[in-house]
Amino acid sequence: MLIIGIAGGTGCGKTTVVNQILKELPEGEVGVISQDSYYKDTTHLSFDERVKINFDHPRSIDFELLENHLKDLREGIDIHQPVYSFIKHNRTGDTILTHPRKVMIVEGILILTNPELRKMFDIKIFVHADSDERLIRRLKRDISERGRDLDEVLARYQNTLKPMHQQFIEPMKEYADIIIPNNKYNTVAVDIVKSIINQRLV
Numbered sequence: 001m002l003i004i005g006i007a008g009g010t011g012c013g014k015t016t017v018v019n020q021i022l023k024e025l026p027e028g029e030v031g032v033i034s035q036d037s038y039y040k041d042t043t044h045l046s047f048d049e050r051v052k053i054n055f056d057h058p059r060s061i062d063f064e065l066l067e068n069h070l071k072d073l074r075e076g077i078d079i080h081q082p083v084y085s086f087i088k089h090n091r092t093g094d095t096i097l098t099h100p101r102k103v104m105i106v107e108g109i110l111i112l113t114n115p116e117l118r119k120m121f122d123i124k125i126f127v128h129a130d131s132d133e134r135l136i137r138r139l140k141r142d143i144s145e146r147g148r149d150l151d152e153v154l155a156r157y158q159n160t161l162k163p164m165h166q167q168f169i170e171p172m173k174e175y176a177d178i179i180i181p182n183n184k185y186n187t188v189a190v191d192i193v194k195s196i197i198n199q200r201l202v
Helices: 014-023 047-051 063-074 115-120 131-145 150-175 187-201
Strands: 002-007 030-034 079-085 090-098 103-107 123-128 178-181
Touching: 002 014, 002 115, 002 187, 014 030, 014 103, 014 123, 014 187, 030 063, 063 079, 063 103, 063 115, 103 187, 123 150, 123 187, 131 150, 178 187
Parallel strands: 002 103, 002 123, 030 103, 123 178
Antiparallel strands: 079 090
16 A cells, blocks of 8 residues: 655645546545544533634644554555534544555645654655645635634634644655645646556556
8 A cells, every 4th residue: 555645734735736646546546534534532622612722733633543544544444534524623423434545645734743654654745835825725715615704714824823834834844755836736746646656556
């Protein structure tokens, strides 16, 4: 099994890169795991307490569960990915049955911050985008998909997103095997990744 980690700041275009890779690879041979599914269970907290959690800090992620799930997949064992609600700031209690694939892509803003997880990645990719561009994308997404208002998104960006990006995410570039600039779509970098994957699928 080939395990690929795709990291980068919020709104950098990770999903776009993942979809471009998936689009040209054999269907059924590539699986995707999102770090967002592995936010820690916060059932023991009230909604008001959950809202105050810094979700852009590595301690908000259940890395142990994510690592165990990747180990199981590598051993050929199905896993049950948690389902996370950004509206409730908690896991829903549902799970997604995920089967082992020849290639597993793990994507998320904080996945390269964890040393044990980094060791599990055969290829580490960092998607870079201009900070203004990332903020615009985050605004559009959080307002349209996650029920946030403008002031809430801007306050979170200023108070947590930006400082956490500078402290935990941007420095992770040094661990990346490939950095993909995503201000405009970079076909060369993605083609390189696809060719590496295709070699492993043969």
